[in-house]
Amino acid sequence: MSFRTYCLDSARLLEATATHVSDARVEAAIDAMVAALTANKALLVCGNGGSASDAMHITGELVGRFLKERRALKAICLSSNPAVLTAWANDYSYETVFSRQVEAFGEPGGVLLGLSTSGNSMNVVKAFEEARRIGMTSIAMTGQGGGKLAAQADILLDVPSRSTPAIQQAHICLYHYLCEMVEARCAN
Ligand SMILES: O=C(CO)[C@@H](O)[C@H](O)[C@H](O)[C@H](O)COP(=O)(O)O
Numbered sequence: 001m002s003f004r005t006y007c008l009d010s011a012r013l014l015e016a017t018a019t020h021v022s023d024a025r026v027e028a029a030i031d032a033m034v035a036a037l038t039a040n041k042a043l044l045v046c047g048n049g050g051s052a053s054d055a056m057h058i059t060g061e062l063v064g065r066f067l068k069e070r071r072a073l074k075a076i077c078l079s080s081n082p083a084v085l086t087a088w089a090n091d092y093s094y095e096t097v098f099s100r101q102v103e104a105f106g107e108p109g110g111v112l113l114g115l116s117t118s119g120n121s122m123n124v125v126k127a128f129e130e131a132r133r134i135g136m137t138s139i140a141m142t143g144q145g146g147g148k149l150a151a152q153a154d155i156l157l158d159v160p161s162r163s164t165p166a167i168q169q170a171h172i173c174l175y176h177y178l179c180e181m182v183e184a185r186c187a188n
């Protein structure tokens with residue numbers, strides 16, 4: 001496949017995502033994030049592999065800055081502390097590395113944003129179970145249908161594809177949009 005074809009396929013998936021993921025669902029995600037962050041409640045973000053880097057990317061935009069000068073926003077990445085991840089996975093289980101941190105940092109009124117292209121990564125699914133127990137709003141960014149996360153998430157943003165890298169590319173577009181809108185509404 002040529003790079004041109006690859007780019008055109010990626011563009012087609014973005015177009016399909018714009019149709020499949022309704023503005024109403026995206027607005028609901030923005031509203032939940034803004035409500036939490038303006039109340040100084042934490043936004044927790046997690047994912048595995050490429051989605052772990054996405055979780056770091058999102059929290060970097062919000063703690064630091066995206067496009068505007070404004071106050072810091074309380075966004076915490078659950079995928080980026082190797083001591084916590086390795087100790088807990090080594091002593092207990094990898095399946096609970098994120099739920100343990102939701103227990104530590106989560107609070108009623110906060111938000112959990114989980115990224116999983118399959119929607120079936122058990123550590124992300126268990127983090128959503130813990131978020132529900134605590135009384136947090138949960139947002140899942142997934143591939144088509146949402147997998148197991150579809151039944152757990154309050155708000156599902158599912159990219160209509162089964163290709164992990166293609167879904168991740170659409171996730172970047174989605175979360176940059178979320179960051180831009182959240183930053184605009186949390187400007188002061
Ligand atoms: O970045 C990639 C593929 O593009 C991989 O590292 C990928 O994120 C890993 O295989 C993940 O473990 C996949 O997990 P998930 O997206 O199904 O939750």
Ligand SMILES: [Zn+2]
Nearest residue numbers: 049050165168
């Ligand atoms: Zn990748």
